[in-house]
Amino acid sequence: MQTKYNIVKQAIKSQILDGTYQPYQKISSESELMKQFGVSRHTVRLAIGDLVNQGWLYREQGAGTFCADRSKEDNQHSVMQKNIAIITTYISDYIFPSIIRGAESYLSQRGYQVSLFSTNNDHDNERKFLENILTQQFDGVIIEPTKSAVSNPNINYYLNLERQNIPYLMINAFYDELEPFHIVMDEEKGGFLQTEHLIELGHKNIIGFFKTDDTQGTKRMKGYLKAHRKHNIEISPNNIIPYTTEEKAEKPIEELQKLLENTENRPTGIVCYNDELAIKLLDVIREKQLKVPDDISMVGFDDSFMAEVTEVKLTTIKHPQSEMGELAAKVILDMIKQSKGSKKQPMTENDLIRFDPELVIRNSTKAIK
């Protein structure tokens, strides 16, 4: 017991216990302790190392060694695995697997474990998962909001996450009421680019298909309207076709069939909510013996693998997919670090990262004759 490092250890521990060092307060640096106790640096490090392992102190490279806060010493976190939860709407949706991949690979390389939850766009499921996450020890949560355009009944659960100091961030969309940290695309600009591209090619009769139960769809629609206004093109209300998740399998197809039967005033351009829909509508157009892009131009959204799968390579908007996932992973780890670093950052500036959309021109669009 009379080892030098043990003496140093006891001395430091005493100072913690008698309140000389308060939680989050910096203790003497290693070189100061060397002088104080007249021992080598190695000995000091041994002493501090033991105290760190026992949860009395924590070290920060470049900054110093600090007194830990043992007041909220819930569980045995020291040995616990680091856990991140990802809540998505649809696991097998064609975009989200890539986002998950980006996040999973970044996180697992850093020793985090990723748990996956899929709401199937149902608020009840979302609630169940949030309860789950609150009950357990998750270090952070990445959420793709369920039905982001309609009001969310689970707001309280998110507020509870904040209260429990569990960082979360939203991806693709976010609930307005919460003003959470979020990573999204500039959807409105995306919709604008889609539409303006067609307008610049001379199209005037442009149909827009938008899924309007998430904010992505409503914002893309806004961009569609904006492009029309900017170029002083009149919009027929019939040219906007909104649909919900439940209707997505049928309604857009039926509506397009109706529109194409009207031979005299047939639309020449189509703005699609995403590539998936574009591919489906392509089939409708083929059935009517029409050609893309000769008879009708169409623009997709997401630049998913689907864009290059058919004989018609889609003009579309680039979605950063896996980079977005990786960034989300990076940001959530930052947030975790900050939330553990004592005082909360006031989050003054814009709590968001917005990706700029980019038009990828392939051959589903063509200038009008």
Next chain:
Amino acid sequence: MQTKYNIVKQAIKSQILDGTYQPYQKISSESELMKQFGVSRHTVRLAIGDLVNQGWLYREQGAGTFCADRSKEDNQHSVMQKNIAIITTYISDYIFPSIIRGAESYLSQRGYQVSLFSTNNDHDNERKFLENILTQQFDGVIIEPTKSAVSNPNINYYLNLERQNIPYLMINAFYDELEPFHIVMDEEKGGFLQTEHLIELGHKNIIGFFKTDDTQGTKRMKGYLKAHRKHNIEISPNNIIPYTTEEKAEKPIEELQKLLENTENRPTGIVCYNDELAIKLLDVIREKQLKVPDDISMVGFDDSFMAEVTEVKLTTIKHPQSEMGELAAKVILDMIKQSKGSKKQPMTENDLIRFDPELVIRNSTKAIK
């Protein structure tokens, strides 16, 4: 993570997890480890120190360092959440998201939490995840084997899962040496059906593209050969084109381009490893101004959404995807129940479930003139 002491640490931990070191067994002495890893004693002691702190080892002065017994470790597991791990090769691969969805929805409805790991078809990653799973408290594991056709260096980890009484099952393929419970398709029959379909349509010159670093590919190839033999059709060795995961982006495309240049003896049928490849090869055929199915018939595999995405709707083999995931989830829960029910079932009968493949005929195949 690439610090020397961390390398030593991981190496020792691996040997604990793969069973090289059993509880209470003495590990190499510090001086031996110094020689083994070519590092200083200080570094070795750092590594061992960490592992001691984490409860993997314990030291006895004068005697040595020993492997700890973690089996009867405290834990309030009874209150713990139920956890299932899923290890896949590629998260965003076009089939696997559906399988995961099936499993996730079944498991989460029953209060289990699903953790996801993606190996990117790399054995090192697989090992890392297995170590992870062994370290924590998982109730069961669903695994899509990485590079199932080549011998697996992580067998010891699977054996350790058994030793720790953690049930696991394999999906899509399995490692032969382990004889694990597994859920697969009858891949050979699938390959047979693909090929026989073309033969019955009068095709004789049929190219087969097979990814041969997983067992699915080699078995489908076997079916391809069997169909030829059954119908007494000679096989040119040049008609079989094997490729590995690493080559999949280039080799099949280049090989097909070469084959199509040979105008006098052009193949009339193509059997594809999967729909994804079929779609890619379709592009090659289009470039050569040839038509599917008029000039060339092709058969895909998996009946994924890709099969109906182009103007040519693929004839393909139906893959049960999400049902397979759900079944895997069901079975793993059964296995967990059994493993907790004291005595092990002898697993007498066939420890497997095999899905029967089914041909889906669309319009990428046509009788030869």
Next chain:
DNA sequence: CCGTATTTGTTCGTATGTATT
């Protein structure tokens, strides 16, 4: 039981790298 070799424990010195302020 003794003595010696082995093995871990403690301590010092030195040097270089990397993160923070």
Next chain:
DNA sequence: CAATACATACGAACAAATACG
């Protein structure tokens, strides 16, 4: 950019406990 503080790594020495012939 420079100074500061912790992180990693090498080398050396002696102490204390243990194993074993």
